[in-house]
Amino acid sequence: MARIFPIIETKRINRSNLLLDVTIRDFSGGWNVVDNDLNLTTKFSKVLRNMQRGIDGSISIRYGTELFADCTDYFTKIINIVYYNGRLVVVGSNGKIVTVDASGKVAEVWTDEWAGNLNGNPTGWSETVFVSFAIFNGDLIIVNGINKPLIMKSTFMVEYLKDLFDKTNVNTPICKYVKAFDRYLLMAGDPLNPDRLYISNTDTSGTWLNDSAPNNAVNIDLGSRVPFGDHSIKGLGRFRDKIIIAFGQVLLPGTLGIFDANGNHTPTFDDVIEANGSISHRAIQNIGEDLLLADPSGVPSVRRALFTGTLKPERLSQLVDPAIQLSIGKLKTIGALEDRTFSVYNKKIGMYMLFVPNNDDEASTIETRCFAYESNRQLKIEAWSDYRDWKFTCGCRTALDHVFFGNADGLIFRLGDEDHVTKRADYVGDQETWDDDTTFGDQTGFNPVADFSDSGIPIRFAWELPWVDNGKRFNTKGSRYIGLDVSGELVHFTLKMFVDNIYEDMNDLGEKWLEDDQSFDDLTGFEREEPLLAPRLETEFVGGHSSGYGNVGYGSQGFGSGRPAQDELLYAWTASYKINKMRIEGETLKNLNIISLTHVYTLGSIRR
């Protein structure tokens, strides 16, 4: 019998007979928007939205947030929050202060009425847009730059900070920034003297210049020491034995505790770090060996030089500077920069989190984008992530390193972590989705929730690799199969592959009008916030130990729970390409870890 397929001997084969494969499993680089993704290794991610490089090396969904306390009975907007003596101390925009205990119970500790009971019957705080805190000698000092500072004792009793001998706060400065450092309480951000640093008397928080002796308090005007840029102090930080005075473009390291022959305190500021500054007092975080800040160009840090011991600046955000600059560039007012940007250091995962609102106008703000920098020198982790869809006004870390956020609706949320596992969902307990698991366009849900356990808003995540040429830039490749190593829970996600620089959908005419699905006369719509993409291949998978379409119980009816991503059987993934780019995206209420991605392909000729 003649062979039905006698082609083996005669056909022209323009490719290797053997399949090749590549496994991508090093994701240590994190988010990188600087390098051209045609010339970038796969350890970096061009998009890393609401995902992070986990300590185990995988790419995982960020933690979600869960409602912890409701302060709406006392104020609407939370200005700032701090952990103090087992409670959260929360300052509202109306100047009231409450504490929140471990059970989420809210107690009012500072109002006009409380203030009126003090000696002299003062009034409380007025409308407040900015607050900073410092813990000094066991007391919590609270300043807002408008009213006289407050002191909260460990009993949570609040009163105005005053000189204990004179029993007056007439000499206590009114400042926006406060910092405790080396037996002194420091304040800055005086609206009338923006370059002035106020240093208290040694070991006392309420004794300031011109209060009764003994008193070595001193005020120093630092403006003349600023060689470049605005001479207004933007924030105070501390690093080892140095106080760091941050200006817009300059950092002034200083040394306190130096006295002259007359016993006068004569702090020294004999060093200047130029081209590094801070946009906000609340952007400054001390994380031990580093002091992290945020300026309009990105995130600088200060660390001690190994041999000389001098302070040296370093820019940690080179890989994401354009994204940070874009976000900060949207804020045109000093107030938005100084008052509404903030940071939190999440010690549990070694992450500096810089929050930047997306609009000058608070009412128009729909997101405070978080630029998250994960650093662990021992594990060689230095990676950025892009946390989206959050809208917070402040945050803090507790003694047990739990992280809490406050928002403009008077609510406090707790960030998930390993020992308090929340769903990988946001606003659990406060908002929920529609029956079909969809949300409003700004990724918020409706409330109140019917059932705490079923509540929460899915986290939208996306991870995108650079373009890949499989080591043979000029050859055509035949994509054959795709494989994923994933762990976690039953999370549906979509894997997309783009080919040959075809990324955006060039035929997209824009977004139609929301209300009536209409376009402009020329048939074009609004420009999309994010472009419509044009993947060559696209398939939905499901992570975790899940059943698939073909499993018993689902048969061939197509009603299964999805394609199990970690099945060792093959998934066809067929396309021709010279370069390809992989992207994973989806929405989830649960965890997903992507451990590796394996692509099987053949190598062909140079002709596409």
Add this chain to the structure above:
Amino acid sequence: MAQTLSELTSRVLSRISMVTGTDTQLYAEDRVAEMIQHKFDVLFDEAWWPQFLFWRQDTLDGTLGVVTVDLTNILKRFDDVRFIYPANSNSVIPGLSAAQNPYNLSGTTPIAFGELNDPTKVFNIWPHSAIGSIEWTGRTKPDKFNPADVINFDEQVLVLGAAFDYLEDDGTNINATQKFQVLFESRAEQLKNNMSNAPTALNPTASTQNSFTFVGLP
């Protein structure tokens, strides 16, 4: 025995270690289905498989040389006509020679048949003036299969052939590819050999005497 195209597709995917299930393989199921269809089409023309054969008696129209019934769903290609006989005859009507002028044929007896560009008739009888009926055999080729269609053919040969085809495109190791090719062709040959195993009559008359009439001599 016979399976649907969807079931055969799953068997092919399973045979080459791919995840199975309806709509699971977005970028393989259509290709595998097309490969199964190709194997069927090739094998269909390879032999006169009995499950697709038919015998019919049809009347000629006497003017155009065509049968009076619509053959659209019975005979889809001219090549599927096997033998045509005049009524009550064991002599096959031959096909019209390419060099033969059919208009020189005349009379009312079927002499030859040829292809006709009409999907409802497919062939015609020369001379067109032939009358009476014809008895003929042929095969009906199934339409292109849909996923739920049962394919009345040996499933092993289709699965093995499609698996070979897919692996050949893959560039998977060549031994596995050749294994499936050998398995496929061996199975196809086996099926054709099986067709020859039944006893075959050696003349056009009946081989077995069923009855006879005895007429006594005067």
